[in-house]
Amino acid sequence: MVEIDFEPPAAVEDSPEVPEVTPAEPLKGLIVLGSGDADACSDGNCF
Amino acid sequence: MLVEIWSDVVCPWCYIGKRRLETALTSFEHAADVEIVWRSFQLDPRTPKNSYEPVYDALAKKFGGSKDQVKQMTAQVAELAEAEGLHYDFANAVSFNTFDAHRLLHLAKKHGAGGEAHERLMRANLIEGARMDTGTLVKLAEEVGVPGDEARHVLDTDEYTADVNADIRQAQEYGATGVPFFVLDRAYGVSGAQPAEVFLQALTTAHKAGA
Numbered sequence: 001m002v003e004i005d006f007e008p009p010a011a012v013e014d015s016p017e018v019p020e021v022t023p024a025e026p027l028k029g030l031i032v033l034g035s036g037d038a039d040a041c042s043d044g045n046c047f
Numbered sequence: 048m049l050v051e052i053w054s055d056v057v058c059p060w061c062y063i064g065k066r067r068l069e070t071a072l073t074s075f076e077h078a079a080d081v082e083i084v085w086r087s088f089q090l091d092p093r094t095p096k097n098s099y100e101p102v103y104d105a106l107a108k109k110f111g112g113s114k115d116q117v118k119q120m121t122a123q124v125a126e127l128a129e130a131e132g133l134h135y136d137f138a139n140a141v142s143f144n145t146f147d148a149h150r151l152l153h154l155a156k157k158h159g160a161g162g163e164a165h166e167r168l169m170r171a172n173l174i175e176g177a178r179m180d181t182g183t184l185v186k187l188a189e190e191v192g193v194p195g196d197e198a199r200h201v202l203d204t205d206e207y208t209a210d211v212n213a214d215i216r217q218a219q220e221y222g223a224t225g226v227p228f229f230v231l232d233r234a235y236g237v238s239g240a241q242p243a244e245v246f247l248q249a250l251t252t253a254h255k256a257g258a
Contacts (some may be wrong), residue, residue: 028222031235034251038239039127041058042225045092046121047106 048080048253053088053218056148057133059124064227064240065166066131071246077254085156085165087149087214088226101176105142109219128173129209139176146211151184151208153218155193163191181257232257 052068054061055115072078092107106117121137126137137246148168156209171177177187188198201207218228221236229237229246231253237246 005252013208030221030230031234032238032251034234034237034239034241034245035237038241038245039060039063039124040091040225040227040239041055044109046059046090047124 048077048250048257049084049232050081050250051084051086052227053086053214053223053230054165054227055088055090055151055167056145057140057142057172058088058169058226059128059173061227061238062133062157062169062173063064063124063128063131064229065169067240068229068246070243072249074243074247075254076151077250080254081250083162085152086162087211087215088218089145089150089215090221090226092144092146095137095141096144096146097180098143099180100142102137102140102142117186129165133174135173136176137173138174141178143172143179145179147181147202148179149211150155150205150207151188151193151198151202153180154197154201155188158183160191160193160195164188164193167191172174190220 050068052061052065054065059209072081075081081096087107102121103117105116106112107114110117110120110183112120118137121135125135125137152164152168154159155161164187167190168179168184171183171187172179173241179198184202185198186193189195218226221228223238225239229249231249234256235249235253239248239250
C-alpha cells in the first residue's frame with residue numbers, strides 16, 4: 001500500500017484575502033450616480 | 048442643497064444636460080432648496096484667442112474629415128437637442144476660445160446672474176450662431192443685467208483668471224475629463240447629460256443624505 005503524503009487545504013479563514021473588484025471611479029472622492037456612459041464632451045470631443 | 052455644474056459654453060451636451068436637470072427640478076419637491084453654481088471648464092483650451100472659425104471647418108480640421116462628414120457627426124446631437132427644445136445651428140456656429148467668456152461668467156455670478164449668463168452664452172453660440180467677440184460678450188452680459196462697463200473692464204483685463212483656473216483645477220482633482228458634470232453637495236457626482244429621471248434620483252438621494 002502506497003502512502004500518499006496528503007496535505008489538507010488551508011482553512012477558509014487562512015486563505016489570502018481576495019481583493020474586491022471595484023469599477024473605476026471616474027470622479028475621485030464622489031459617489032457616482034447614473035450610468036458611466038452618458039453623453040458628454042470628453043477630451044475636447046463632443047461627437 | 049448645492050448643485051455645482053462644470054460646463055463650457057460651446058458644449059452641446061452641457062446645454063442638453065442643463066435642460067434635463069431643469070426638467071428633473073420641476074418634479075423635485077425640494078427644488079426651492081437647490082442652489083445651482085456654474086463652474087468653468089474649457090473643452091479646448093488650445094483654440095487660439097481672437098480666432099473665430101466656423102464650427103464645421105474647425106471640426107473638419109480637428110478630425111481630418113470632410114465638411115459633409117462633420118455635418119453627419121453633428122446631426123445626431125442636433126436631433127437629441129431638438130427633443131429638449133434646443134434648435135442647434137451648427138452650420139452657423141462659430142468656434143472660439145472660451146476662457147474670456149468664463150471670466151465674464153464669474154463677473155455675472157458676482158451679480159447673481161451666473162445661471163442666466165451661462166444660458167445666454169450657450170444660446171448665442173449654439174443656437175444663434177453669434178461670433179463671440181468682446182463686443183458680443185459685453186452685449187450678452189448686459190442682457191442678463193451685468194453692467195456693460197464692468198463687463199468690458201473684465202474683458203480688457205485679466206480679472207477672474209484665478210477663479211476660472213480654480214474651477215478647472217477642481218474638475219481635474221475630481222478626475223473629470225469631460226462635461227457636463229454635476230456635483231451634488233460635494234458628495235455625489237453625475238457625469239454627462241443623463242436622462243432627467245437620473246437627475247431626479249440623484250437629487251432625491253442627495254436630499255435624503257443631507258436631511
